[in-house]
Amino acid sequence: GENVEQHPSTLSVQEGDSAVIKCTYSDSASNYFPWYKQELGKGPQLIIDIRSNVGEKKDQRIAVTLNKTAKHFSLHITETQPEDSAVYFCAASKGNTPLVFGKGTRLSVIA
Amino acid sequence: KAGVTQTPRYLIKTRGQQVTLSCSPISGHRSVSWYQQTPGQGLQFLFEYFSETQRNKGNFPGRFSGRQFSNSRSEMNVSTLELGDSALYLCASSLSPAGSYNEQFFGPGTRLTVL
Numbered sequence: 001g002e003n004v005e006q007h008p009s010t011l012s013v014q015e016g017d018s019a020v021i022k023c024t025y026s027d028s029a030s031n032y033f034p035w036y037k038q039e040l041g042k043g044p045q046l047i048i049d050i051r052s053n054v055g056e057k058k059d060q061r062i063a064v065t066l067n068k069t070a071k072h073f074s075l076h077i078t079e080t081q082p083e084d085s086a087v088y089f090c091a092a093s094k095g096n097t098p099l100v101f102g103k104g105t106r107l108s109v110i111a
Numbered sequence: 112k113a114g115v116t117q118t119p120r121y122l123i124k125t126r127g128q129q130v131t132l133s134c135s136p137i138s139g140h141r142s143v144s145w146y147q148q149t150p151g152q153g154l155q156f157l158f159e160y161f162s163e164t165q166r167n168k169g170n171f172p173g174r175f176s177g178r179q180f181s182n183s184r185s186e187m188n189v190s191t192l193e194l195g196d197s198a199l200y201l202c203a204s205s206l207s208p209a210g211s212y213n214e215q216f217f218g219p220g221t222r223l224t225v226l
Contacts, residue, residue: 032212043115043201043217044154051212089154095212098144098167103153 002027004092006102013080014110021105023090024072030092033066033073034099038087047088048075080109113137115204115218123224129190132221136183136204142166143185144215145177148199157200160185161208189223197225 003026013019025033031052036044050057050064050073057064061080066073077084087106091099116135124130136143145157156169160179177187183204189196199222203215 034214036217041219043203043219045217046214049212049214096208098156098159098169099215100156101146101154 002030002092002094002097002100004090004100004102006090006105008105009103010106010108012108012110015080015082017080019077019080019084019107019109021075021088021090021107022072023074023092023102024070025092025100026071027092027094028068028071029094031095032093033064034091034093035064035075036089036091036101038089038104040086044089077107080107082109082111085109115202115216117200117202117218117221119221120219121222121224123226124192125226126192126194128192129188130192130223131186131188132200132202132223134185134187134202134204134218136185136202137216140204140206140216141183142205142208142213143179143183144203144205145185145187146201146203147171148201148220149197154201157187159208166208192225194225197223199223 006023034049037047038044063076087104090102118133142161144159146154159167163179179185199220201220203217205213205215207213
């Protein structure tokens with residue numbers, strides 16, 4: 001089955017700097033890659049997703065890139081703010097199978 | 112539009128007991144998925160229901176079971192609780208079956224502690 005590895009497990013950045021979180025997946029048939037943000041005491045919330053027919057997608061300060069050949073995808077957050085502090089999860093799916101999540105990255109933005 | 116609601120939010124049980132958790136999806140959503148979240152293992156898929164039918168099941172023992180009602184509300188049951196079952200149990204709903212490019216909306220979870 002699919003296996004998703006996520007790195008780093010923790011990340012601290014200064015406010016205004018960029019943050020990058022990387023994930024690799026094992027099943028080359030996976031074609032849907034969402035990213036979720038989980039704040040304390042809340043369930044995960046979708047922040048951006050990408051399908052395998054697209055190499056990059058941006059939404060304001062957030063961007064996701066996908067390299068199908070290498071089977072990895074990354075989340076980029078620019079101009080980080082304290083409210084970006086949370087746990088971020090990547091996930092992968094083949095479109096007709098449940099999402100398989102990475103183990104999460106705890107991002108701390110230091111003011 | 113109301114979000115996904117889960118009850119209860121917190122639960123304390125002892126080993127050997129059983130527990131039932133409830134999830135009400137967003138109105139109109141027919142797919143409900145359940146996940147177990149622990150610090151060491153992250154989010155692990157338990158099972159998914161769509162229109163009252165179980166579509167997928169994760170790699171969990173038979174002590175974990177679930178069902179979905181005609182109004183799309185779902186329950187999961189854990190029998191003969193073990194210490195290792197202590198976790199945050201998350202429910203997520205979506206319009207279409209999970210994985211079909213449809214956003215999954217998560218509830219706040221039920222924090223289960225087994226003593």
